[in-house]
Amino acid sequence: MTDLNELLRLHRKLTAVHVERWVARGLLPPRGDGDAWSFEQVDVARVRLLSELVDDIGLDDDTVETVVGLVDQVHTLRGQLSVLAQAIAEQPPATREAIAAALQRIGRG
16 A cells, blocks of 8 residues: 555655645545555556556646546446457367357357
């Protein structure tokens, strides 16, 4: 876990105002209360993305919220596809071949 002070040290351009705004908008989920927030590694990576979108690219809060929502959807879909691929991989060869044939047929349609 990373506390707020360390998060600010890791991202020099970042201020507490940035973090508070992202928390208020639901873009960054801290653990604990405002005086003792801590963040998981995935949150630290999310801060890097948020910081780049705001400071480097210059997106406004509403656009950042939309972009992050889309990124979250992509990550969710990746996870679901991974589960699906694993389920297909565990099927007998004849079933995998039937699925592959169906995908080719549907893809042409």
